[in-house]
Structures are given as structure tokens and as C-alpha cells.
Amino acid sequence: MQARIGVLEEGQILMLGKERGQYWSDVKAELQNCTSMADYNRLIDFENRDLQIREKQSECYFLIRDLVSQNPYYLM
Structure with a gap:
């Protein structure tokens, strides 16, 4: 998952304006805070x-x- 997020961050699009590494950091924190499997x-x-x-x-x-x-010319 971390590698997939990194690839998307390389493209600089579709990461909701988050700084590099922030999206993964947020996901990891949410996973660590899960109360059950x-x-x-x-x-x-x-x-x-x-x-x-x-x-x-x-x-x-x-x-x-x-x-x-x-x-x-496709834009015309």
C-alpha cells in the first residue's frame, strides 16, 4: 500500500493536496487506531x-x- 501511494505521489496528482508522505502517514495512523480486526x-x-x-x-x-x-486539435 505504501508503494502504491508513493507512485501516486510521484505523479503529483489525485492526492487531495497533501504533502508527500502525509497520505500514508494518515492511513498508517488510522490503521494503528483500529479497535478490532x-x-x-x-x-x-x-x-x-x-x-x-x-x-x-x-x-x-x-x-x-x-x-x-x-x-x-482535439481541444477545438
Whole structure:
């Protein structure tokens, strides 16, 4: 999970304006504060889905950016 967050942070997008490392720090703190294994598993599932969405959005962003840079007339 930490590596996936790092990759998204490298792209400088879709991390809700948080400083580098802050998102992982927040997730880690929430995981440490879980009161039960069920809560921990729910949080892991949520963060996994959230990262999947952000990864797909990032992938789409870069594909569209590259497409538009190669074909600027698409913006017209």
C-alpha cells in the first residue's frame, strides 16, 4: 500500500493536496487506531478501493494528457 501511494505521489496528482508522505502517514495512523480486526480489515478494504480508483484516474489523466499533447486539435 505504501508503494502504491508513493507512485501516486510521484505523479503529483489525485492526492487531495497533501504533502508527500502525509497520505500514508494518515492511513498508517488510522490503521494503528483500529479497535478490532474487523475495523482494520474494513479500513484496508476501503483504502485498497480508494487507491484503485486513484490509480485508474491517474492512468486516464496521463493517457488523455498524452493524447491531447500529440493531437492538440482535439481541444477545438
